[in-house]
Amino acid sequence: MIRLLAAERLKMKGTWIPILLFLGPIGLILAMMVDFGLRKEYLLQQNTDNWTVLIGEASMLLPLMILLGATLLASLLAEMEHQASAWKHTLALPLSRFKIYGSKGIQLIGLLIIVAILLVLSFAFLWFWIDLGKPVPWDQFLKAGFYPVLAVLPVAMLQLWLSIIIRNQALPIFIGVVCSLFGGIHTKWLPWAYPINAIPIDSLEKNNPAFWVPVGIGLGLLLLILGALDFSRREVKGG
Amino acid sequence: MSNLIQTINLTRRYGKQIVVKDLNLEVKQGEVYGFLGPNGAGKTTTIRMLLGLIRPTFGEVKLFGKPLNNHRREVLWRVGALVESPSYYGHLTGRENLEVTRRLLGLPRERIDEVLSLVRLTKAADKKVKKYSLGMKQRLGIASALLGKPDLLILDEPTNGLDPAGIQEIREFIMDLPKQYGISVLVSSHLLSEMEQMATQVGIIHQGKLIFQGSITTLQKKSRPRIRFGVGDPREAQHVLQSRGWQVSLQEGELWIDGLDRNATAQIVECLVKEHFSVYRVEEVKPSLEEIFLRLTGKEESL
Numbered sequence: 001m002i003r004l005l006a007a008e009r010l011k012m013k014g015t016w017i018p019i020l021l022f023l024g025p026i027g028l029i030l031a032m033m034v035d036f037g038l039r040k041e042y043l044l045q046q047n048t049d050n051w052t053v054l055i056g057e058a059s060m061l062l063p064l065m066i067l068l069g070a071t072l073l074a075s076l077l078a079e080m081e082h083q084a085s086a087w088k089h090t091l092a093l094p095l096s097r098f099k100i101y102g103s104k105g106i107q108l109i110g111l112l113i114i115v116a117i118l119l120v121l122s123f124a125f126l127w128f129w130i131d132l133g134k135p136v137p138w139d140q141f142l143k144a145g146f147y148p149v150l151a152v153l154p155v156a157m158l159q160l161w162l163s164i165i166i167r168n169q170a171l172p173i174f175i176g177v178v179c180s181l182f183g184g185i186h187t188k189w190l191p192w193a194y195p196i197n198a199i200p201i202d203s204l205e206k207n208n209p210a211f212w213v214p215v216g217i218g219l220g221l222l223l224l225i226l227g228a229l230d231f232s233r234r235e236v237k238g239g
Numbered sequence: 240m241s242n243l244i245q246t247i248n249l250t251r252r253y254g255k256q257i258v259v260k261d262l263n264l265e266v267k268q269g270e271v272y273g274f275l276g277p278n279g280a281g282k283t284t285t286i287r288m289l290l291g292l293i294r295p296t297f298g299e300v301k302l303f304g305k306p307l308n309n310h311r312r313e314v315l316w317r318v319g320a321l322v323e324s325p326s327y328y329g330h331l332t333g334r335e336n337l338e339v340t341r342r343l344l345g346l347p348r349e350r351i352d353e354v355l356s357l358v359r360l361t362k363a364a365d366k367k368v369k370k371y372s373l374g375m376k377q378r379l380g381i382a383s384a385l386l387g388k389p390d391l392l393i394l395d396e397p398t399n400g401l402d403p404a405g406i407q408e409i410r411e412f413i414m415d416l417p418k419q420y421g422i423s424v425l426v427s428s429h430l431l432s433e434m435e436q437m438a439t440q441v442g443i444i445h446q447g448k449l450i451f452q453g454s455i456t457t458l459q460k461k462s463r464p465r466i467r468f469g470v471g472d473p474r475e476a477q478h479v480l481q482s483r484g485w486q487v488s489l490q491e492g493e494l495w496i497d498g499l500d501r502n503a504t505a506q507i508v509e510c511l512v513k514e515h516f517s518v519y520r521v522e523e524v525k526p527s528l529e530e531i532f533l534r535l536t537g538k539e540e541s542l
């Protein structure tokens with residue numbers, strides 16, 4: 001498995017993937033800088049603490065950004081193989097297909113964790129840039145970065161499976177975008193709602209990360225395993 | 240010595256179409272086995288089954304004497320393969336592409352330089368593969384197939400789309416593999432002429448069925464020679480011979496008759512001379528391999 005992951009890492013060299021990881025967090029920082037630059041006084045006069053204001057504003061953007069990011073990353077990881085016509089090569093090697101798929105999944109989880117770390121840093125940067133005072137809520141930054149990202153795992157694994165079994169990436173990306181926009185609106189139970197469910201903010205009604213983060217991780221891993229099992233029994237008729 | 244590749248009644252359907260039917264291939268150690276067939280004959284489908292990429296509808300594949308379906312990983316350690324167009328990550332260099340496979344298989348680092356020099360890509364190793372010519376990509380694919388020091392190489396139309404020089408180069412490379420490195424080869428192609436020099440055995444597949452398997456010399460013996468007669472007034476001569484029951488065709492002013500033995504040939508000459516035609520040439524013409532191939536595959540179609 002280590003060998004497979006080492007191969008995955010090499011394949012990313014010179015692709016858009018590393019840049020894409022920064023795009024979301026930078027977008028969040030810019031949006032918040034504009035938001036607070038224009039109406040800091042107004043925002044901070046609400047009678048909640050400063051962190052709640054910051055995460056409240058960020059939560060307008062964060063879940064959608066994470067959902068779209070997961071969709072795109074999954075697609076890029078799969079497209080790399082489609083474009084290389086690599087499946088027929090890789091799958092004719094004496095390797096476990098379950099592990100080949102598994103290594104893609106773990107690679108995607110790894111990339112999302114990097115996004116989470118960048119988000120933690122973004123919140124810290126914003127806190128100091130907006131000058132929101134003391135005490136600095138480091139534990140909240142950590143939660144705000146990691147919780148929604150961990151909660152996106154089911155969607156990420158679903159998109160990975162779609163992007164791998166469908167050659168033309170227009171379709172999985174379309175599905176991913178439409179579901180990201182509308183999939184979480186009417187119910188809390190569909191995976192597209194999990195990132196917003198998992199944002200650690202008290203003012204949002206019934207927001208309960210303690211429940212949704214474990215659900216996200218559990219369902220994500222389950223979907224990874226199911227995807228790998230399905231992949232193992234598929235035929236390689238094309239590239 | 241048992242077969243490196245053996246297929247037993249290998250059959251594959253796509254939807255309702257039977258693409259490969261009751262194939263019994265036998266590839267032995269030390270051979271270059273030419274797997275021949277026109278476009279759409281089922282070569283790639285067969286090769287995909289040999290590698291476990293798709294499953295047979297019926298029948299089975301044995302590699303190194305072991306059933307593929309429950310020894311896949313064990314036997315594939317001894318096989319290197321190139322299926323259809325080469326697989327490559329265009330944004331990586333040739334060396335990095337090999338490094339991906341090397342990491343996947345956990346092979347020693349030195350292998351990369353070894354296979355690069357085998358296919359003579361050492362100089363281009365650090366160029367991005369998207370800048371490679373088709374021939375270079377093809378060679379990179381072969382290098383990658385050789386990385387794991389296989390005993391058996393399976394190559395699907397490795398010369399497809401190459402210019403004559405490129406074809407010649409790959410052909411010579413393949414011919415040397417059994418003698419120099421002890422690697423047996425199954426190589427597919429739709430050109431028999433290409434196989435003539437490199438293959439020790441050929442299998443001809445047509446519309447999914449194996450219509451010939453054996454050595455090239457056996458293949459040549461299978462087809463009877465034709466006799467060509469150069470005569471004055473060929474049109475009239477053709478009429479005369481036909482009226483006596485011979486199957487004569489007239490091509491470019493000369494008469495052709497299939498499958499004559501010595502006696503019959505003498506009879507025809509005698510007949511022509513008696514009828515006062517001038518006979519200035521009698522010649523036995525062996526069909527070229529390409530003609531044999533076309534005849535073998537053409538006949539099937541008219542059934």
Ligand SMILES: Nc1ncnc2c1ncn2[C@@H]1O[C@H](COP(=O)(O)OP(=O)(O)OP(=O)(O)O)[C@@H](O)[C@H]1O
Binds near residue numbers: 254258279282
């Ligand atoms: N995935 C598929 N679905 C349906 N039919 C297929 C599929 N792959 C191949 N076929 C059909 O099977 C037949 C054999 O195809 P195959 O690719 O094995 O031929 P081939 O001998 O490799 O031909 P070529 O010389 O063109 O490469 C063709 O009629 C093709 O249309």
Ligand SMILES: [Mg+2]
Binds near residue numbers: 282284
């Ligand atoms: Mg083919």
